Amino acid sequence: GAGGGAPGLALGLGSQVHAGGRDCSAAQLLHVLAKCLHLVCVFKCSEALELLADLPAAHYRTGWVLCLVGRAHFELVNYSEAERAFGAALAAEPHRLAGHELHSTLLWHVRAESRLCALAQHALAVDRRSAHAWAILGNCFSLQKEHSTALKFLKRAIQLAPELAYAHTLCGHEFAANEDFDKALAAYRQAILIDERHYNAWYGLGSIYFRQEQYDLSEAHLSRALQLNPRSSPLQCYLGMALHEKALAEGEPPHRALEVLNRAIELDANNPLARFQRARVLLSLNEQSVALEELLALRELAPKEGAVHLMLGRVYKRMNDPQKALVSLSTALDLNPKDAQVIKSAIHKLDAADDDDVEDEM
Numbered sequence: 001g002a003g004g005g006a007p008g009l010a011l012g013l014g015s016q017v018h019a020g021g022r023d024c025s026a027a028q029l030l031h032v033l034a035k036c037l038h039l040v041c042v043f044k045c046s047e048a049l050e051l052l053a054d055l056p057a058a059h060y061r062t063g064w065v066l067c068l069v070g071r072a073h074f075e076l077v078n079y080s081e082a083e084r085a086f087g088a089a090l091a092a093e094p095h096r097l098a099g100h101e102l103h104s105t106l107l108w109h110v111r112a113e114s115r116l117c118a119l120a121q122h123a124l125a126v127d128r129r130s131a132h133a134w135a136i137l138g139n140c141f142s143l144q145k146e147h148s149t150a151l152k153f154l155k156r157a158i159q160l161a162p163e164l165a166y167a168h169t170l171c172g173h174e175f176a177a178n179e180d181f182d183k184a185l186a187a188y189r190q191a192i193l194i195d196e197r198h199y200n201a202w203y204g205l206g207s208i209y210f211r212q213e214q215y216d217l218s219e220a221h222l223s224r225a226l227q228l229n230p231r232s233s234p235l236q237c238y239l240g241m242a243l244h245e246k247a248l249a250e251g252e253p254p255h256r257a258l259e260v261l262n263r264a265i266e267l268d269a270n271n272p273l274a275r276f277q278r279a280r281v282l283l284s285l286n287e288q289s290v291a292l293e294e295l296l297a298l299r300e301l302a303p304k305e306g307a308v309h310l311m312l313g314r315v316y317k318r319m320n321d322p323q324k325a326l327v328s329l330s331t332a333l334d335l336n337p338k339d340a341q342v343i344k345s346a347i348h349k350l351d352a353a354d355d356d357d358v359e360d361e362m
Contacts, residue, residue: 029059030306041197042231045072046352063093071099076107077233082106092124097123097132101166104139112123116140131161138170147177165195172204180280181208199228203235206242236264237274244281257281271301279311288318313346322350 025128039048043118050334066089073082123133134157191201247254282291310330316325
């Protein structure tokens with residue numbers, strides 16, 4: 001997966017190094033590093049970070065170790081710590097690009113356009129023949145929603161390193177953004193052929209099937225991603241969404257969806273999408289008061305999220321409080337003018353007895 005393996009370790013190893021308060025051989029140090037890499041690969045990232053923190057400063061401050069630290073924090077959704085580690089890796093070894101494709105994905109997630117552009121410019125200046133540089137550039141153009149250009153650069157990355165599974169997955173994401181689902185599925189499958197433990201590609205397949213309303217297939221592929229990375233709050237959240245839609249389609253109460261979303265929130269209490277989706281499930285179960293509590297807490301976390309206010313309006317309507325419903329829906333309209341038609345329709349229905357389900361996604 002992203003972050004790569006261990007070739008090119010620039011650790012400056014002597015025959016003896018000092019680690020953990022005692023002398024140990026280079027072989028012992030490599031054993032510790034290999035254990036840390038394995039822990040990150042099986043997503044036991046907190047344990048890996050504890051071991052890495054015990055390394056002597058001279059070895060901790062190498063590009064390979066700092067990229068591994070960044071990758072571990074990234075998987076734990078500690079984005080600020082991850083960015084700090086990737087930045088330190090770049091400062092320590094400016095010419096080392098392997099691992100920074102994940103750094104670019106991190107910057108994509110936090111919408112740091114200028115920092116992502118700077119990273120892409122640096123990567124190309126260092127080595128135009130590096131697949132990692134072109135993958136970084138692909139993410140840069142993806143953030144600017146120039147998906148066709150992003151695809152061109154990601155295909156260049158694949159030309160240079162056909163075995164880079166993450167480049168195939170990023171291609172899949174761009175095809176999906178262009179709603180070219182057949183090519184997206186093919187790209188994700190290619191990534192899995194290269195690395196069957198590449199959970200990002202399994203997630204990609206699940207997300208495509210979700211968008212195609214093939215909820216059984218979505219559940220199967222997201223479950224496989226979770227087998228590989230069971231501590232991922234985002235993956236638990238997406239599985240919960242698939243189970244919710246599957247239950248609605250089958251006319252069943254979405255109890256399993258609620259269990260999975262509760263697990264997502266246990267893993268990351270600040271995952272706003274999981275909390276929003278849990279409120280949707282609670283509403284499906286006619287648990288209006290619990291859904292209201294969830295949404296009010298979420299409004300504190302994400303006050304400018306129009307979908308939260310829209311859902312609040314629906315809950316207040318169900319609880320026969322049209323005044324508060326109107327206030328919430330008006331706020332949603334101010335925050336999300338592009339959804340004006342849906343929100344105005346909900347406002348007009350405040351006095352009606354029906355309660356059509358409104359599709360609101362964060």
